[in-house]
Amino acid sequence: MKKQLKVLLMASTLAAGILSGCSAGGTNKSSEDEIKLGVNLELSGPVASYGQSLENGIDLAIDEINADGGIDGKKIKPIKVDNKSDLTEATNGALKLITQDKVSAIIGAATSGDTVAQAQIANDNKTVLLTPSGTAPNVTVNKNGSVNDYVFRTCFIDPFQGIVAANFAKKELKIKNAAIFADSASDYAKGLAASFKETFEANGGKIVSEEAYVAKDTDFTSTLTRIKGKKPDFIFIPGYYEEVGLIVKQARDLGITAPLMGGDGWASPKLVDLAGKDALNNTFITNHYSTVDPDPKIQKFISAFKEKNNDKEPDAFNALGYDAVYLLKDAIQRAGSTDSEKVKNALAETKDLSLITGVVSIDKNHNPVKSATVLEYKDGKQVFKSKVNP
Numbered sequence: 001m002k003k004q005l006k007v008l009l010m011a012s013t014l015a016a017g018i019l020s021g022c023s024a025g026g027t028n029k030s031s032e033d034e035i036k037l038g039v040n041l042e043l044s045g046p047v048a049s050y051g052q053s054l055e056n057g058i059d060l061a062i063d064e065i066n067a068d069g070g071i072d073g074k075k076i077k078p079i080k081v082d083n084k085s086d087l088t089e090a091t092n093g094a095l096k097l098i099t100q101d102k103v104s105a106i107i108g109a110a111t112s113g114d115t116v117a118q119a120q121i122a123n124d125n126k127t128v129l130l131t132p133s134g135t136a137p138n139v140t141v142n143k144n145g146s147v148n149d150y151v152f153r154t155c156f157i158d159p160f161q162g163i164v165a166a167n168f169a170k171k172e173l174k175i176k177n178a179a180i181f182a183d184s185a186s187d188y189a190k191g192l193a194a195s196f197k198e199t200f201e202a203n204g205g206k207i208v209s210e211e212a213y214v215a216k217d218t219d220f221t222s223t224l225t226r227i228k229g230k231k232p233d234f235i236f237i238p239g240y241y242e243e244v245g246l247i248v249k250q251a252r253d254l255g256i257t258a259p260l261m262g263g264d265g266w267a268s269p270k271l272v273d274l275a276g277k278d279a280l281n282n283t284f285i286t287n288h289y290s291t292v293d294p295d296p297k298i299q300k301f302i303s304a305f306k307e308k309n310n311d312k313e314p315d316a317f318n319a320l321g322y323d324a325v326y327l328l329k330d331a332i333q334r335a336g337s338t339d340s341e342k343v344k345n346a347l348a349e350t351k352d353l354s355l356i357t358g359v360v361s362i363d364k365n366h367n368p369v370k371s372a373t374v375l376e377y378k379d380g381k382q383v384f385k386s387k388v389n390p
Contacts, residue, residue: 034077035070035338037062037328038097040108040118045085046215047240049268050110050317054132055080057321058107060308065325071332076325083109087117094118098125104338105130107324110317112136112188115151122150126340128347130154130328132320135161135264136187140366150340152347152366154324154357156390158188161263161286162195162238164372164388168284169234170203172374172386173259177208179232181223181247183239184212192238192263208232213243220247221254228256240265245274252279264288267316277380288316288357290373290384301356316357323355 039058042051058078066075079101081093090109097103098121105128109115115134122129131139132154140151169175178200183189197207209230211223224247227235235251237244237260244266251260261284272280291302291313301322305314314322328343330353335342350362358370374385 033074035074035332036101036103037076037078037325038094038101038103038106038108039078039080040083040090040093040097040106040114041080042085042110042114043080043082045083046242047085047111049241049270050133051082051085051108053268053315053317054108054110054321054324056309057132057305057314057318057323058325060305060318061322061325061329063308064304065329071329072336074338079103083114085111085114087113090114090117091121094121094129098122098127103127104340105328105343107132107321107328109134112139115139115153119148119151123148126150126344128152128328128340128343130324130347132324133264133317136191137365138187147365150344152327152362154320154327154355154360154368155264155288156370156372157367158191158263159195160372160390162192162197163199164286164374165192165236165261165263165284166196166199166203166205167388168286168374168386169236169259169261170200170205173234175205175234175259177206177230177232178234178236179209179211179227179230180207180236180238181211181213181220181227182237183215183243185214186239188240188263188265189238193236196236196238213239213247215240215243217243218246220250224251224254224256228254232258234259234261236260237262238265241268241271241274245271248275248283249279252276257282259284261285264316269315272377272380280377280380283377284385285375285377285382287373287375287382289319290375290382290387292384293373293387297354298356319356323357323360326355327353327360 062076083090083093107130110133112134115131129151135158180193182193209227259282263286266285331343331346335346353360360368360370369390371387371389373387375382376385
């Protein structure tokens with residue numbers, strides 16, 4: 001998950017000042033009996049729902065691992081910062097965790113923008129940064145093609161979601177004419193839109209309308225009216241739940257009955273509150289896992305999560321947060337150390353690791369190769385439709 005990265009001069013200046021005076025140097029920063037794990041998440045602000053869900057999944061994984069003796073006998077000690085869904089706060093949080101708290105690694109952020117804001121700091125200080133849900137390609141790979149050595153992710157990337165959505169629309173729903181309505185200020189939305197368009201047209205489909213909105217917009221009726229006039233059979237709406245919920249509601253109020261679809265940015269319980277159960281019928285998303293998957297490992301996770309969280313069913317962000325801890329645990333164990341360089345190398349060598357959101361192998365760009373799930377909303381509930389392999 002991911003918001004448009006607008007590099008802030010203040011954050012860059014602050015980072016440069018601190019980085020000039022300190023470097024973690026790949027040393028083991030954990031004590032003899034604990035591993036300090038930084039957690040830098042959006043626990044408040046516009047996308048707090050994502051960060052809070054990740055936190056719940058992370059907490060469950062840490063509790064399980066510590067109850068089982070920790071990692072090589074060391075208990076995990078989480079040190080959390082709230083980046084407030086803000087780039088500068090995400091940068092400052094990473095600086096604090098690395099230079100003051102001396103963490104061995106950082107999990108976070110939820111969005112791509114808030115993760116990229118930490119990437120230089122992680123690389124310069126040789127500290128692993130693992131985002132559970134930052135799906136934009138530039139999280140791990142820079143514009144010049146270079147890979148961020150110490151940055152990894154647990155989730156699949158945006159182009160894969162766009163491809164899955166386009167193939168589902170064309171091949172499963174038999175859609176011929178589609179419209180795209182995307183957040184023009186979001187790398188996440190633009191990446192999904194571009195990938196969807198390319199794949200849909202390659203499959204013989206036609207894009208009849210392309211429109212844009214900006215985050216924090218609340219009235220979409222005029223744009224939706226223009227889209228309706230183009231008579232699309234399907235509308236692809238990559239974006240975050242805050243705007244998407246209103247878009248879905250207003251589209252249905254205007255009499256748009258066509259199927260609507262988006263990515264994992266829709267995957268918040270608050271979406272149902274904003275859009276309404278009825279409006280969400282005949283809508284679809286690409287997501288990271290499904291609670292109705294019969295895999296025993298998944299069902300065990302669901303039971304454990306519900307027991308810890310007042311019978312609440314875990315969403316995809318809960319599962320991704322949980323998986324991030326276990327991915328890091330596996331790397332530390334194979335490295336035989338919390339030394340940053342050794343853990344980084346072990347993460348890069350991850351192969352066929354069974355997690356809740358799929359069987360994961362890390363590719364040369366530090367992205368997990370794993371399946372995606374297509375879900376349908378029915379009366380406010382997510383229903384499993386299909387699983388798509390990479």
